Amino acid sequence: MKKLVKIKDVIIGDGLPKICVSMVGKTTPELIEEAEFLKQLDIDVIEWRVDLFKDVTNISKVKKTLQAIRAVLLEKPIIFTFRTAKEGGQKLVTADFYVELNKIIAQSKLVEVIDVELLSDEKDVLDLVNIAHNNGIFVIISNHDFEKTPEKEEIISRLCKAQELGGDIPKIAVMPTCAEDVITLLDATRIMNEKYANGPIISISMAGKGIISRLSGELFGSALTFGAAKKSSAPGQISVVELRKIIQLLHNNM
Numbered sequence: 001m002k003k004l005v006k007i008k009d010v011i012i013g014d015g016l017p018k019i020c021v022s023m024v025g026k027t028t029p030e031l032i033e034e035a036e037f038l039k040q041l042d043i044d045v046i047e048w049r050v051d052l053f054k055d056v057t058n059i060s061k062v063k064k065t066l067q068a069i070r071a072v073l074l075e076k077p078i079i080f081t082f083r084t085a086k087e088g089g090q091k092l093v094t095a096d097f098y099v100e101l102n103k104i105i106a107q108s109k110l111v112e113v114i115d116v117e118l119l120s121d122e123k124d125v126l127d128l129v130n131i132a133h134n135n136g137i138f139v140i141i142s143n144h145d146f147e148k149t150p151e152k153e154e155i156i157s158r159l160c161k162a163q164e165l166g167g168d169i170p171k172i173a174v175m176p177t178c179a180e181d182v183i184t185l186l187d188a189t190r191i192m193n194e195k196y197a198n199g200p201i202i203s204i205s206m207a208g209k210g211i212i213s214r215l216s217g218e219l220f221g222s223a224l225t226f227g228a229a230k231k232s233s234a235p236g237q238i239s240v241v242e243l244r245k246i247i248q249l250l251h252n253n254m
Contacts, residue, residue: 003199005138005168007077007112010044012169013200016251017217017225018044019240020079026054028065035072038229043240045224047079047115050101051089056082059101066110079140080105081115087144099124106132113169118143118162129166140202141167149174149181149205155188159203160196169223171202176209185213186220193221200224211238215246218254 005012012018021043025031031053038046048069055061070078082101083089093101102114106128116128118141125141132139141162150158155172162170170192176182182205189203200223205213214225214237225247227240 002197003168005200007045007138008075010077012045013223015218016247017223019243019247020045020047020224020226021229021240022047022049022081022226023069024049024052026052028055028061028068031065032068032072034229035069039073039076041229041240042244043076043227043229045077045079045113046073047081047226048111049081049083049089051081051083051091056091056101057093057097059104062101063104063108063110066105066108070110077112078110079113079115080111081140083115083144084117087117087119087142088146095121095124099128102128103131106135106137109135109137111137113138113140115140115142115171116167117141118158118165122165125165133166138168139166140169140171141165142171142173142202144172145174146206147175149176149184152184152188152191155185155203156192156196159188159192159201163196163198169200169202170197171204173204173206175207176205179209181205182210182212185210186216189213189220189222197221214238214243215250218247218251 004014023034025034050056085092106114129139143158159170185205202224203222227243228237
């Protein structure tokens with residue numbers, strides 16, 4: 001039986017795909033305003049894309065801002081994500097800084113999940129997984145390709161590797177160039193979910209061509225989907241209101 005990931009009152013891997021929205025504010029006041037807005041929406045999880053924060057290199061300031069966000073979002077699970085420049089993020093930092101930032105946030109226990117990139121040094125990935133788990137924090141191990149969709153076997157291989165490294169939720173997001181690429185991602189998700197996954201996974205085909213992957217997770221096996229509130233954090237995200245309606249409609253007719 002596959003494990004479920006329970007963060008606060010949200011169970012990832014059971015029932016409908018859970019909906020996540022990313023916070024993209026650049027300053028502390030913007031983020032507080034964003035948090036106040038998001039807590040009123042029908043969403044399950046909130047991600048802080050901290051690489052968009054203008055003071056992200058000041059870890060003390062990051063932690064203080066996170067404390068302020070947490071005070072607003074008492075009931076909502078939070079994913080802490082620093083997306084590196086090589087995987088579509090907004091900031092170029094050293095590997096040492098990346099590890100230190102995630103380590104301090106995991107130890108603070110102010111979030112429920114941290115996102116660790118698969119292509120980081122393997123020792124760093126394992127260290128962060130251990131630190132997170134020792135502090136009761138779950139780990140998404142993620143991989144992003146903004147240029148192409150790899151072959152089906154490669155997508156499955158990356159998801160399996162994320163799982164082997166201790167990721168509680170392996171995640172992959174790829175860029176389609178045609179309908180066949182979207183089908184490749186969906187079938188790789190199905191195979192991973194049916195044959196190899198021991199818990200929930202996340203898979204995304206980005207941009208307009210890949211929107212179907214954000215809606216059909218219950219059928220193919222992706223347990224969490226990302227929607228947009230005011231600003232999207234990745235190409236292809238749709239309104240959370242529309243997203244909720246569509247995944248519920250699909251669920252009702254499955």
